[in-house]
Amino acid sequence: MINPYENKNEDEWFDITCNLIKNHPLDMDIMVDTVLETWEDIFNSSFGKNDIKIGVDIFPTPQIMGFLLHELIPIxxxxxxxxxxxxxxxxxxxxxxVYRPNLDYSVEIKTSSDKKRIFGNRSYAQKSDNPKKSKTGYFLAVNFEKFNESTNPKIRKISFGWLNHEDWRGQKAQTGQQANLPAIIYETKLLEVYPNNTIK
Structure with missing residues (x-):
């Protein structure tokens, strides 16, 4: 993949990201609707002969809620x-x-119960000559509320954009297993499309 930000100043990143999103084959309104509908589907579904419902009978951890979003959004x-x-x-x-007509437009999905941020595992911030999956390209980020914050948790924020492998920062501690993104990336490369559409 060609890095669209290569040799560009930080003050150009926001406009580059807006153009990348506008030219992406996935319409942002459709994507936002899909994420919100998927979240509602999770709460409207039931399991087993006893019709067990999420948010009524069981209150899954953020990891499980994120997994469900991760699996159901593409479907x-x-x-x-x-x-x-x-x-x-x-x-x-x-x-x-996966976007079959052109894999360059395929999207990685990240979910988090953090109010604003997303995280990757430590490998996102480590250079590898033979990575299992590219850490560069389009990203969809979904932030949601936890059950202990609300009895009726909502989607907090949906963001979309392009991240490069070098954007991720690993935890300084050797035992740290998490990678995160600096503030400038959220401001210029991973733009909020719900509830506030920040794209020009």
Whole structure:
């Protein structure tokens, strides 16, 4: 993938990201609707013969809620578009949301119960000559409330943009297993599209 920010100043990053998003084959309104509908689907579904419901009978951890979003968003998007262009990943080397006509537009999905930030594992901040999956490209970030913060948790924020491998910072401690993003990245490369659309 060609780095669209290469040799560009930081004050140019925001406009570059806006253009990348506008030219992306996935319409942002459709993407936002899909994420919000998927969140509602999770609470409207029931399990087993006793009709066990999330938010009524069980209150999953953020990791489980994130997993459900991660798995269901690609499936629901494919159904919403009635198209095989967008599909869920099948191989470890694929992004989470695969765009078959042009893999460069495929999207990695990150979810977090943090109010504003997303995180990756330590490998996101480590250079590898043979990574299982590219850490560069389009990202969809979904931030949501936890059950202990609300009895009826909501989606806090949905963001979209392009991240390079070098954008991620690993924890300084040798035992740290997390990678995060500096503030400038949220301001210029991973832009909020819900509830506030910050794209020009």
């Amino acid at each position: 629901n998007l494919k159904a919403k578009l009635s198209s095989d262009d967008w599909v869920k990943d099948k191989e470890v080397s694929e992004k989470d949301l």
